[in-house]
Structure formats: C-alpha cells, structure tokens
Amino acid sequence: PSGAEPATKIVINLERLQQLPAEKVGPLARYAATIQSQRGDYNGKVLSIRTEDLRSLAIIYDMTPGELTEQLIDWGVLPPEARPAKDDI
Numbered sequence: 800p801s802g803a804e805p806a807t808k809i810v811i812n813l814e815r816l817q818q819l820p821a822e823k824v825g826p827l828a829r830y831a832a833t834i835q836s837q838r839g840d841y842n843g844k845v846l847s848i849r850t851e852d853l854r855s856l857a858i859i860y861d862m863t864p865g866e867l868t869e870q871l872i873d874w875g876v877l878p879p880e881a882r883p884a885k886d887d888i
C-alpha cells in the first residue's frame with residue numbers, strides 16, 4: 800500500500816491556490832476558475848468540487864487521484880483532514 804488514498808471531500812482553499820506559482824497550479828487554477836464561472840460563485844474562500852473532478856485533474860497531472868490528493872495537501876490547497884483515515888478505507 801502506498802498510503803496515498805484519494806480525498807473523499809474536496810474543498811479547495813482558493814486563497815492558498817492564488818499564492819502558488821502558476822507553473823505548479825496552472826491547470827488546477829484554471830479548472831477551479833471554470834467551475835466558479837459555471838456556478839456564478841466568486842465570493843467564496845473555498846470551493847467544493849466533485850469527486851469526479853479529482854479524477855479528471857489526476858489525469859491532467861499524470862498522477863493517481865491518491866497521489867494528487869497528497870500533492871494538494873502538501874501545497875496547502877487541501878486541508879490535511881482531506882486525507883482519508885486508514886479506518887475509512
């Protein structure tokens with residue numbers, strides 16, 4: 800087991816996302832901006848996205864959903880609580 804399990808609830812920290820260099824977070828930032836635009840929701844400090852979206856983003860980043868979850872926690876874009884507890888899986 801790699802210990803990298805996909806997040807079950809994806810709540811993106813938009814303020815943190817804006818602080819990170821575009822070469823790292825470009826695709827994720829564009830994805831989040833598109834969802835905000837589709838919802839007409841520009842006011843939040845956080846953005847909840849679909850579990851399905853994490854899978855699409857993982858393909859874009861050439862990672863597994865679990866690896867991308869770890870990366871996003873590492874960047875501070877997801878809170879550590881996004882990492883599923885071992886008992887949950």
Ligand code: C2E
Nearest residue numbers: 833834835836837838839840846847848849850851852855
């Ligand atoms: P849609 O998928 O046809 O969803 C229509 C409306 O159903 C949404 O309008 C929203 O009010 C509600 N809805 C659908 N799924 C959920 C959900 O899981 N939770 C909640 N609370 N409401 C839900 P809204 O928000 O104005 O979004 C408009 C369109 O923008 C959506 O049409 C979809 O095509 C796209 N969209 C919005 N958010 C996301 C997202 O997180 N991921 C993806 N892939 N598309 C999204």
Ligand code: C2E
Nearest residue numbers: 807808809810834837838839840846847848849850851852
């Ligand atoms: P949530 O609104 O609490 O929804 C939790 C889960 O219930 C969703 O997880 C999805 O599996 C299911 N669900 C809720 N509403 C719908 C719906 O209209 N159609 C379908 N097919 N399933 C629904 P999921 O997809 O992982 O989304 C996680 C969170 O992302 C949602 O939590 C919501 O906060 C946000 N979200 C997702 N799609 C939309 C959207 O289109 N519009 C808005 N405003 N928020 C969305």
